[in-house]
Amino acid sequence: MSESKELRAAIAANRAFYEALAQGDLDAMDVLWATTTPVLCAHPGAAVLHGRHSVMESWRGILSRPTPIRESSVQVALIRGIAIVSCIEHIGDGSLAASNVFIWEDGAWRLVHHHAGPLDLLEPEASTPGSGHLH
């Protein structure tokens, strides 16, 4: 597959992730996660979860209702057979920075890692690296 096709497929997989979240579709979410390697997931405000069982249990709770979420500013870095997709998540008035890491498995990009954390969009000075009280 050409690199441009790989990029488009990664963006589509990322899109499917947010559609599953928006629709509260646990089956669609389950299909999106890798089954042949370890996976991990850091929800906003929470420590990193390790292992498919823990990660899918967390999604079971989250997907019990739809989440009005959409993504923007999607960018893909293809690095040695993995795709790291970054984007901004919009949920109501809140915005989050998200990193989604995919591997190629069974003919599709599958998630091995998701990390989302709040963006300080209302305080631009705090979102400048180095200016905040944290690193």
Added chain:
Amino acid sequence: MSESKELRAAIAANRAFYEALAQGDLDAMDVLWATTTPVLCAHPGAAVLHGRHSVMESWRGILSRPTPIRESSVQVALIRGIAIVSCIEHIGDGSLAASNVFIWEDGAWRLVHHHAGPLDLLEPEASTPGSGHLH
């Protein structure tokens, strides 16, 4: 290299990252980042930065002074030649969940991605996945 050696080397590289941050050592930080692939970095509260130049510029500002930081709860997932290291960062009274993705380059693990976001450790109910107002 055996898997246990790869794991130990990944933990050591992760350690070196936080030492560079704690000491405000830009040269040490520079060596830790990959040079042969795209890199990206999401500082707390900020959108994801893409490209080595942008990422190192952000570190130049952050490392202009030492950051009293230490890491705990370090876990490593080796996935198809990459190492995804998760940990908790402690800075003063603040805690953050961090994901650090490394590739093997020139005989060492080098960072291709860092993502850190605040942990709601003072509000345990909000750190339970699915119970917060965000996902």
